Amino acid sequence: MDFRFQSASPASWADVAADALVVVVTSQTQRKLEGALATLLKEAVAQGDFEFKAGRTLYMHRAAGVKAVRLVWVAAADESPKAARAAFAAAFGALKQGGTRHVAVAAAWEAGWQPAQAEALAAAAAEAAYVYRHTKPSAPKPAAWTKITVLGEKAEAKGVQEGLTRGAAISAGVTFARELANRPGNHCTPTVLAEEARALAEEYGLKVEVLDRKAVEKLGMGAFLAVARGSEEPLRFIVLRYDGAPRSKAPIVLVGKGITFDTGGISIKPAAEMDEMKFDMGGAASVLGTFRAIAELKPKLNLVGLIPACENMPDGKAVKPGDVVTSLSGQTIEILNTDAEGRLILCDALTYAERFKPAAVIDIATLTGACVIALGHHRSGLFSPDDELAAALQASGDKALDPCWRMPLDEEYDEALKSNFADVANVGGRAAGSVTAAMFLRKFTGKYRWAHLDIAGSAWKGGPAKGATGRPVPLLTHYLLDTAAAPSRA
Template sequence: MEFSVLTANPAKAEAGCIVVPILKGGELTPATAKLDDASERLIGQLIERGDFNAELGNTQLVPFAPGLNTDRLLLVGCGEQDKLTESRFRSALEAAMSALLKLPIDDAAIAFTDTDLGTSEVNWKARMIGEVANKALYRFDDFKTTKSEPPSLKHLTLLVSDPGEASAVEAGVKLGAAIGDGINLARQLGNLPGNVCTPRYLAEQATALGQHGNLSVTIHDEKALEEMGAGAILAVGKGSVEPPRLIVMEYKGAGDDEAPHVLIGKGITFDTGGISLKPGADMDEMKFDMCGAASVLGTMQTVLATQPKVNVIGIIAAAENMPGGRAIKPGDIITTLKGLTVEILNTDAEGRLVLCDALAYAERFKPASVVDIATLTGACVVALGAHAIGLFSNDDDMALDILEAGETAWDRAWHMPLWDEYQKQLDSHYADLANIGGRAAGAITAACYLSRFAEQYPWAHLDIAGVAWVGKKGATGRPVGLLSQYIFDREAEIASTAE
């Protein structure tokens, strides 16, 4: 999608359709009011006669627009002004784009930037337009013989009432579009079946990403993993014919003296549970167990598109968890890259095993911060459902930074406890620690396990098991928005320190 900004009278905008927000029982926004005046109060009359109900998400196409340089108007309900939050603003945008993409037009204009959202800046509103628009374009029909018709819309103009806000809108929509593209990459990878998206396929995607930007990519194969002593990743992959991979992507946007921020993604490309076999129902959805890795790749794409002045390293720990003659068994003891020994009590707790070696590997970069992202526990789904990401951290300041990034990106997380009292649930009779801590507080003890391998740097763990996909509707691309904002905020910190 191409985006542009227009500060002239919106009545002069030449477009196949102009999208206008309508508040229930409220005044028209400045741009909508100008369109209303130029069209001899067409919009106002439709509202007054009750022909359009401005409940949130309602849309109505007006197939004629006298006095305007557009063939159509699309009215979009935003509900009551006093209830118009960032969440409801995004819902209205999603409804608008859904309706707009059904029209046989290649260009449109949207008058949403002067909607009153209280403290939200115009660049944030423009950013949401860019992100939602690009996300709406995504289709997954790769394996259907009959493909869906691609949307006709190719260009979207943002109508801006105040010329002084044009540059902020341009920057905001560009940023949002880049985030939307990163989200779509994560969705695409997550939606691919496990027989296509393997650890080697993820490595190929990282290598391809590195060919189009300032990104250095290193792929560690089985031999390299054995030489470095990454026993946990190797153990998880032993039962599969698909070999594991440790994928490292290095982006340099700042000087060598700036410590990097590391993102680590769980890349279990299919999870049967191993010898601790999962129930058959919905096991097909275990292709989504690599959505943490997908979010790292999506974020790195956004980073390449936006070129922030900060150093970022993306690490993906990729393996397939299968039962087989060589697979790890309950009761086995493995040695991790950090040197700690782990008693395997459940082979379905494999994500923390691949992650713990990646966390130990990250030490060599002397990072400023490390965030791991994983579809780790069903317990987090029970605790937080399908809305909030579970956040655990060994650094309260870092946790606050992530929470703030999630609020800005509208990709929100919730801070969970990581108290020492939970650590004893991981005690093992035979090894340094066990890989599970029992049914109680399962999401917390999983984070406690990871914390043992993240003692040398500020670290946060994002459990995305509840938000990474929505049943058969597919992958969501979360938390690319949160991670991208976290990186942008770190760039702002570096800039403020240099002043």
């Protein structure tokens, strides 16, 4: 998608040649309009066809005095990036079914365009255009727009282009993550996930290494191997590297849970909604999406991605409740519930991360239903014993409109993970399930700064709008860009 800026005053917006003109207004800023547009808006409000209520749109075809064939009015609650994105989404929704290829976007805001608003525009355009077609050729064709032009004052050009560039890269990463997560389990196996990582590395000049079962056995990743044991699909351990800074610069490591399908294993899940367990590799998808965004934006930092990928299936060889396995760290784990498998593959990956002497490690996982109960589907769960790292991630999430919320890690929660037969149990009781899961992971992160993002409630949507969201690619990308700009943060 081509995003660009065009210098144009409000007086000339009506004369811009485009397939569609979108004009964003609030009740306070309508006075900025001039000429034909001012007249059209005044008449629409007077006749009750348009109100200054957030998200309200009005479509006009071949409006008098407007060069663009289509004119869409959209009301924003205010001038914040969040309100702007909601308004842009509504406007693109009004255009989605037509043949619009070039959309010009103007905003009658008092403060003019800000980079964050331009980024929100790119995100809204990409989200509205996305249609899953990989296994559904009969799906509606994607929206036709391929070119988005922001109309603004000349002094706003640099900031707007900056926001558009960042937004376009992050949106490409989000779309990539959504596409991978949306594919059914038989179309996105661990092998396919590794192939996608290789293709990404080849396209953007990244380094990639894919370890098979034999290599994982040699390393001693007993917890990861235990989960993969019940599946006919071979496991893959994917290692990606982006080197944007000198080798002396410690990397940030992203660890993504890559369970490409989760039946729960011997502790099998209920049949209802089990199809949604194809989304259990949402953490892995977000790591790959973030790498795509970072590879396009090229910040000066070093980044490592670790993705343990396998299926969790019931089989004669599958791990059983009560089995004890030895992790890469040497700690033994009593597996009380085979459906708590994500933390088992992650713990070995977190130990593997030590070899990179990282500045920080962030794991991303659709880990617990308990996090959905605690936070719903709006905010991801954030766990970290490091106040500075947690604050940085939360601030990046707010900036990216991809919010998270910090959860506790008090030592008292450790009591639930005690075992009579191993160093640690893989689950506690029902109480504070998302916290005890994070406490389990914490046992494997003592040698570096660490944070855990539980995205079980934010990685996908259920119901009629079922599908992956691509989160938390925006949060992670903003964190990495901010870290590159202020290296001391990492």
